[in-house]
Amino acid sequence: MSSLARIGVAIDEDLLEKFDALIGRRGYTNRSEAFRDLIRDELVQESWKEPDAIVAGSLTLVYDHHVRMLSDKLLDIQHDHHETILSTMHVHMDHDNCLEVLALKGPAGRVQQLANSLLATKGVKHGKLTLTSPGKDL
Ligand code: NI
Numbered sequence: 001m002s003s004l005a006r007i008g009v010a011i012d013e014d015l016l017e018k019f020d021a022l023i024g025r026r027g028y029t030n031r032s033e034a035f036r037d038l039i040r041d042e043l044v045q046e047s048w049k050e051p052d053a054i055v056a057g058s059l060t061l062v063y064d065h066h067v068r069m070l071s072d073k074l075l076d077i078q079h080d081h082h083e084t085i086l087s088t089m090h091v092h093m094d095h096d097n098c099l100e101v102l103a104l105k106g107p108a109g110r111v112q113q114l115a116n117s118l119l120a121t122k123g124v125k126h127g128k129l130t131l132t133s134p135g136k137d138l
Contacts, residue, residue, distance in 0.1 A: 009035075044133045051109030057131040059102045059115050066096055067123035074121060078102070081114040097125075105134060 011019075023034040047053045065071050078085055084106035091099040102118075104111050108131070115129040 040138050044131075044138070047133065047137075048108045048112075048131050051107060053108045054106065054134055055108045055111055055131050056103075056105045056134045057111055057115075057129055059104060059118065059127065059129045061098075061100045061102075061118060061124055061127040062093070063098055063100070063121075063124045064096045065098050070121065070123040071098075074100075074118060074124075077114070077117050077121070081110070084110055084114055 019034075020031070023031065026034075028034040028037075048055055061074070063070060063074070078088070084104055085102055086105055087103040089101045091101075093099050104114065111131070112129070115127075118124065119127045119129070
């Protein structure tokens with residue numbers, strides 16, 4: 001970790017009040033940590049725009065495994081991207097529905113392409129890609 005630098009920030013009182021209320025609801029005990037997290041979040045989001053930047057993430061899918069050939073299609077896509085998928089978890093939610101969570105790491109473009117392919121597969125009811133950073137540069 002690099003050494004700490006101190007900065008002064010001029011901010012509207014109204015805005016600061018709203019910020020304090022927000023970070024209070026989120027469980028922060030001091031502003032500095034909240035500011036640092038906001039800055040990191042912006043930097044991480046910026047890095048996703050670079051297709052070759054290495055990102056980490058999780059993709060959550062909900063689907064009905066009775067839909068014809070759906071499980072096979074989802075598996076084929078995953079095997080085509082095996083180098084991007086670190087781990088998968090499959091949960092049988094009820095008689096029909098499956099929940100799948102994939103842990104991903106790789107170039108941002110490739111991770112997003114994989115997520116789009118799986119989410120766009122007919123029969124997938126809902127899903128969400130959450131991107132983050134592998135953490136090294138934060
Ligand atoms: Ni299942």
